[in-house]
Amino acid sequence: MAGAFSASSLFDQLHAAEIASANSMVGHLSPARVATDEDYWSLIRQAYTVSPNLINLNNGGVSPAPRVVQEAVERYNKLTNEGPSYFMWEILDQGREPLREKLAELGGCSKEEIVINRNATESLNTVILGLDLKAGDEVIGCKLDYPNHMNAWKQRALRDGIVYKQLSFNFPVEDDDQIVAAFENAITSKTKIIHVTHVINWVGQILPVRKISDMAHRHGLEVVCDGAHSFALLDFKIPDLGCDYFATSLHKFLSAPIGSGMLWIRQDKISKIWPLLANGDPRGTNIRKFETLGTRSFPIEQGIGEAINFQMAIGNKRKEERVRYLKNYWAEQVINIPKVKIRTSLKAAYSCAICGVSIDGISPAKLERALFNQYKIHTVPIEYENVSCVRVTPHVYTSLQELDKLVRAIREIATAGK
Template sequence: MFDRRNFLGSAVAASISHPVGAQALKAVPLPAADLHGRDEDAYWKALRAQFLIPSDVVNLNVGTVGSSPRPVLKAIFDGFAQTEQMTQPGSEDYPIWGYGSWDQYRRPFADFMGARVEQMAILRNCTEANSYVANGCDMKAGDEVLISDEEHGSGEMPWMLRSRRYGVVVKKFAMPKPPKDAAEILNRINDAITPRTRIIFVSHISTSTGVVLPAKEIAALARSKGIVSAFDGAHAPGMIKVDLNDIGCDLYTGSMHKWLFATKGTGFLYLRDKSIMDRVWNTIATGGYDDPTRMADRYMQIGSSCIPTLMGLNAAVDLANNIGMDRIEARGRMLCDYIHAEMMKRGAEDWTSPDPALRGAIATVNVPPVQRMELQDWLWTHHKVRIRGGNPSKLRLATPYFLSKADIDRFLGLYDEFRKIKGIA
């Protein structure tokens, strides 16, 4: 039986013996800007020290959730310490967002993503943003949305809800496993388009396989046929360099808590211009939702939310800019190529792509007869190595910049050991 008093007592005792807050707020210097050129391993090791992840833990599952580093945590904690004093200068100022435009938090992230502030709405997660798209676009019964067979539940289910309520048709095309090149993906999308297709909604980076889809080419294809292009970019910010206005899509959603390592509870919706905003209804509404002069800001009118999360977002953007997205992307791709090649040597079936251009920092492989959950539980319970994938035998291996080759080699050695234990040749 749950004992609330004992639980609370244990929590207090734990906070005294393990002062996590103090540890998180402890300043650890960032590496010098020129260290990367002098000693690359030392540079990435210094950045690893920004994360609270214990040194004996290997996290190959940033694809589910990232770990906020010290600068982000400090910004969050400082934000609460500041806002909860309730000493805001104006009599109508309060420590919440969801009613104002908050450009000081929108603009840094918009700049980071190659967008303008008036195109960017900061929301609470990618699911909320995807629901805006699916529920807000004007469509009638029989109209089609074209999605891939690899969409995350938060991308697919809003459309399934729309289908059940209003008769919108959800049509899927099969992603190649693996795609040999970008043209193969484009051809499958083009072949699945019908006269009833109104929206193409696909992931920029597949949560299932890690394939980096040719977003710019897909957007151009949609535009040539008068179809709205929308992307679920949950994995893109912080993994690869993104320029939304260069991609040329109509709508783009995403999360900041994965590869950008921002606060949990931050997501976004990008809308290209007023013409697309006029076609997407707000599905959460409070005062200001219907003011077209507010542009993307009107999709932020969602009620009380938490300002310190946005302070943490600014710190995450600052850290990524300090490192440089070109450097982050190159690091993630290098580690991904390494773990991908090593798993191929071990006879794994490639589900990402043999084309390095279609890989970012996720390599997905199929490894029958290894049972994914059995391996996953064994790795974490006995060896503090986190992975994820899909049943029965799919492994999704994420390679954030703070990992080392030694971390990957540790996983590979344990994978080999597990196969021996199970008698798998």
């Protein structure tokens, strides 16, 4: 059977030659210049099967998979059902180690630090609930972290008596020192952990994880990083963030099958984390102790490989520059429309894909409904803590014509005042 990393992978059959040819045409250009090459990105768009009946600008929630990933999952699912116990355990299960190696290559780390699971929530719960913390130990997070992860810390506070402290920010903030100082000022002699979100899901603010990690380590603390909205979008290697634990959902910007995720644990930290699901060697140093899930969706797991092939063919930096270009393309056109407010920095250091927009006098819920009912533009309304906006998130398959329609819609809604 041909797997995702064989010479006859589905990606090689469907896309490799076309994308390689396109890459050769733009190989002399910088990633920022390729970001504006509509011929190149129209080819990428054709690899997706997105509905022509709506404009999907909620890729921050979950991204569609390109056709090659969908076909891989379907192929592996059909194979599985020809003889489940044989094809799952004897065939597909053997593909986990090659997949682990490719995820490690994409993340710039050792394969012995990579856990393959279902999403960032599962990954972060593994760390949060697996750390040895006792009553009185303090954890510093943010009120704009992802709710599932905040709830995990709150459960530890209820169960174990830890102290969970949350910072508040009025994003956008275009000052790394201000953000780092806020975390540092909250540290006491009882602080053990800093939980930091790489990209805030509500408004797309990028936090200076490396600077926070360096500061935390100077104080003898560990850093847990939520990278659900940064991995396979921003061009970085996980170890360069300086954190101790990193989690992501692969069904966001990697466009892997829905229900796929990854956890990275620095190798010297593996033994100290208890597995979320019991393992025969819970204090062992083998990263695979975190994968004792039992029967799982092998087709979804193996479909990740084709998403990696697709990602690597484009290139991390080209992807980052293209998606940031798309975000700025629409945001810069609406920022001066009366009553319209952009709730996200447009500077490259502080945002990439996600951008919040609001219109004075119109609630996020009403704006989201107007965009969909009148223009068939799918976004998501955000009313949480001190954030009130509609979140707009394009992806590599988003066209400029679709964003032009978004700009027109925002202008018309703001002018009509309803």
